[in-house]
Amino acid sequence: MYQYDKFDQALVDARVADFRDQVRRRLDGSMTEEQFRPLRLMNGLYLQLHAYMLRVAVPYGTLSSAQMRMLGDIADKYDRGYGHFTTRQNIQYNWIKLEEAPDILADLASVEMHAIQTSGNCIRNTTSDQYAGAAADELVDPRPYAELIRQWSTFHPEFSYLPRKFKMAVIASDTDRAAMRLHDIGIQIVRNAAGELGCAFYVGGGMGRTPMIAPLIREFVPLDQFITYSEACLRVYNRHGRRDNKYKARIKILVHELGKEEYTRQVEEEFAHLLTQNIEPPLAELERIKAQFTDPAYDPSAPDALDRSDPDFALWVDNNCVTHKQPGYIAATISLKPVGGIPGDATSDQIRLMAGLAKEYSFDECRVTHAQNIVLPHVRKVDLYTLWQKLDAAGLGTANLDQIGDIIACPGLDYCSLANARSIPVAQKISERMAAKEQEIGELKLKISGCINACGHHHAGHIGILGVDRKGVENYQLLLGGCEGADTSLGTITGPGFDEDGIVGAVEKATDFYLANKQGSERFLDTYRRLGMAPFKEAIYAKENAE
Amino acid sequence: MKILTGNDLKSGAVTWWDGSGWSLHVEHAVDVGEHGDDIAARENAARRVVAPYVIDGEVGPEGPRPAHIKDRIRALGPTVRLDLSLKPADANAGDWVI
Numbered sequence: 001m002y003q004y005d006k007f008d009q010a011l012v013d014a015r016v017a018d019f020r021d022q023v024r025r026r027l028d029g030s031m032t033e034e035q036f037r038p039l040r041l042m043n044g045l046y047l048q049l050h051a052y053m054l055r056v057a058v059p060y061g062t063l064s065s066a067q068m069r070m071l072g073d074i075a076d077k078y079d080r081g082y083g084h085f086t087t088r089q090n091i092q093y094n095w096i097k098l099e100e101a102p103d104i105l106a107d108l109a110s111v112e113m114h115a116i117q118t119s120g121n122c123i124r125n126t127t128s129d130q131y132a133g134a135a136a137d138e139l140v141d142p143r144p145y146a147e148l149i150r151q152w153s154t155f156h157p158e159f160s161y162l163p164r165k166f167k168m169a170v171i172a173s174d175t176d177r178a179a180m181r182l183h184d185i186g187i188q189i190v191r192n193a194a195g196e197l198g199c200a201f202y203v204g205g206g207m208g209r210t211p212m213i214a215p216l217i218r219e220f221v222p223l224d225q226f227i228t229y230s231e232a233c234l235r236v237y238n239r240h241g242r243r244d245n246k247y248k249a250r251i252k253i254l255v256h257e258l259g260k261e262e263y264t265r266q267v268e269e270e271f272a273h274l275l276t277q278n279i280e281p282p283l284a285e286l287e288r289i290k291a292q293f294t295d296p297a298y299d300p301s302a303p304d305a306l307d308r309s310d311p312d313f314a315l316w317v318d319n320n321c322v323t324h325k326q327p328g329y330i331a332a333t334i335s336l337k338p339v340g341g342i343p344g345d346a347t348s349d350q351i352r353l354m355a356g357l358a359k360e361y362s363f364d365e366c367r368v369t370h371a372q373n374i375v376l377p378h379v380r381k382v383d384l385y386t387l388w389q390k391l392d393a394a395g396l397g398t399a400n401l402d403q404i405g406d407i408i409a410c411p412g413l414d415y416c417s418l419a420n421a422r423s424i425p426v427a428q429k430i431s432e433r434m435a436a437k438e439q440e441i442g443e444l445k446l447k448i449s450g451c452i453n454a455c456g457h458h459h460a461g462h463i464g465i466l467g468v469d470r471k472g473v474e475n476y477q478l479l480l481g482g483c484e485g486a487d488t489s490l491g492t493i494t495g496p497g498f499d500e501d502g503i504v505g506a507v508e509k510a511t512d513f514y515l516a517n518k519q520g521s522e523r524f525l526d527t528y529r530r531l532g533m534a535p536f537k538e539a540i541y542a543k544e545n546a547e
Numbered sequence: 548m549k550i551l552t553g554n555d556l557k558s559g560a561v562t563w564w565d566g567s568g569w570s571l572h573v574e575h576a577v578d579v580g581e582h583g584d585d586i587a588a589r590e591n592a593a594r595r596v597v598a599p600y601v602i603d604g605e606v607g608p609e610g611p612r613p614a615h616i617k618d619r620i621r622a623l624g625p626t627v628r629l630d631l632s633l634k635p636a637d638a639n640a641g642d643w644v645i
Contacts, residue, residue, distance in 0.1 A: 027557065033597050047598055049621055051559035080631055095631075097558045342627055413617060414625035422620075424627045472615055 020102035044115030060128035061089030065359035072351030123153035142172040163241035164249035179484035204255030207454035232271035296363035302328025316399040344372030412450030419450035421467025421474035476503035513539035548578040553599030573622035574610035
């Protein structure tokens with residue numbers, strides 16, 4: 001994985017020193033909150049519902065064991081013994097003291113980490129496939145390209161004050177595991193008819209109050225021009241994106257209002273101009289980065305067989321592990337969604353345990369997924385049972401990946417000052433209510449947001465839940481039919497909302513209807529797409545209507 | 548009643564104006580009437596609070612209580628981690644929020 005060079009380290013160290021001075025000036029009164037606020041936000045420090053919250057960047061979700069261990073130590077040293085892994089593949093701490101924030105950044109810098117550009121109207125952390133480098137179906141490891149984006153976008157002077165925040169994702173498989181088309185720019189590394197690698201650009205996707213699926217604006221950009229093309233996309237957005245209305249400021253609105261054709265025309269025009277300016281990073285830099293993402297030293301004699309005699313272990317393997325490109329290895333997902341637990345939360349001890357297991361069993365590497373879980377990407381199959389036993393003993397052995405208990409949930413009104421309703425208690429109740437039926441239901445991605453900003457990706461859930469404030473009372477809208485991935489679709493609201501208990505019952509009715517009407521091996525989403533909203537709606541509201 | 552709330556500048560902790568200073572406990576909050584904005588400006592300038600704002604409150608059996616659920620959660624702590632709230636020993640503390 002990528003290791004900082006002297007420029008990376010100097011840049012991050014300088015930022016720590018800058019922020020330390022800024023905090024000192026805020027505390028001694030030489031800077032007002034109005035002056036300080038944009039500076040702290042540029043370092044990922046928010047003032048949230050209960051305290052300061054620090055969002056730490058995890059570029060493309062990849063962490064070394066030393067970095068993961070540091071995240072656990074920070075949770076103990078500066079917070080309250082836990083952290084929250086987010087849908088941007090980052091981690092957040094909820095109880096930070098302003099006067100200690102510079103020390104946290106210094107600790108992060110000591111393991112090549114930071115919180116730069118985890119807030120503000122700039123290019124945020126670039127996300128990627130959690131199985132990058134391990135997936136059997138990828139063309140190449142997408143992370144070197146995400147890393148080049150990180151370097152290009154960090155402190156980019158032209159894009160530090162965009163109309164609104166900007167999120168990019170890079171994948172290299174036909175199977176989209178990063179919700180790529182729901183990003184401002186989604187890049188898929190593809191191969192053209194001549195066998196050359198390049199990038200397909202999808203621009204103008206996003207969730208929030210106006211969800212949109214990004215259209216494909218260019219099928220193939222040569223790899224040695226993809227930063228230039230990204231620059232062109234950003235330039236057109238920066239020039240024409242609306243700054244008068246924050247709710248219409250995302251690039252998806254610009255692409256929608258200009259139309260894909262006109263936006264693309266302007267990008268192509270800008271791209272042609274930029275090609276004459278020679279702004280693409282030298283190929284040698286990309287090669288330097290790629291050299292740090294080579295395969296680990298796999299054991300070519302690692303046996304491919306797996307002892308599945310323990311049924312609990314076999315279930316975990318079936319649900320949480322995916323095929324690895326290297327025979328004898330497997331990629332294992334650690335679910336941070338125990339029954340009744342808080343989605344994405346992990347204690348400091350659990351974080352350190354996962355760090356140790358990454359070091360011992362996965363070539364010193366782990367990943368944060370956008371579904372708020374942790375992946376050990378390169379595990380020898382012969383080690384898998386021992387690994388699972390250690391996870392299970394620490395409450396990390398839940399076998400529910402992509403099932404109804406594997407809920408994505410934003411922090412909601414329990415932590416977030418923007419939220420309108422709590423997300424976590426709803427997730428906990430659904431998780432508990434549906435646990436017994438989970439295996440029977442199979443794949444069902446349920447996602448909960450506590451407000452229209454959609455940090456919980458509710459638009460993309462097979463079942464989505466949106467919390468709203470109805471005259472001071474929490475109310476929950478139910479959506480069906482959303483999906484991320486190659487067949488991305490947006491969920492549709494079923495009808496009137498529910499209270500906290502009512503939404504749990506509605507989810508159960510929807511899944512009961514699915515189980516009664518599924519054909520063959522249909523997933524919930526397949527049945528919904530075959531039958532449409534009407535019969536689901538009838539089943540969900542039947543009792544309420546009768547009453 | 549009108550309640551003035553904000554966060555402690557250094558710790559970020561949620562605080563409530565008690566008439567002479569800032570308390571961690573909403574039960575100590577006083578009715579600031581029409582003076583909330585003036586107090587907020589003065590205290591903000593003195594760096595004794597950050598991001599102060601005035602909310603509607605109501606008086607219950609345990610004292611002042613924010614009218615809106617968001618501020619009741621601010622006053623207590625996350626309902627899903629009562630162990631981290633101001634009333635860790637009270638298993639039913641969440642009822643106060645709802």
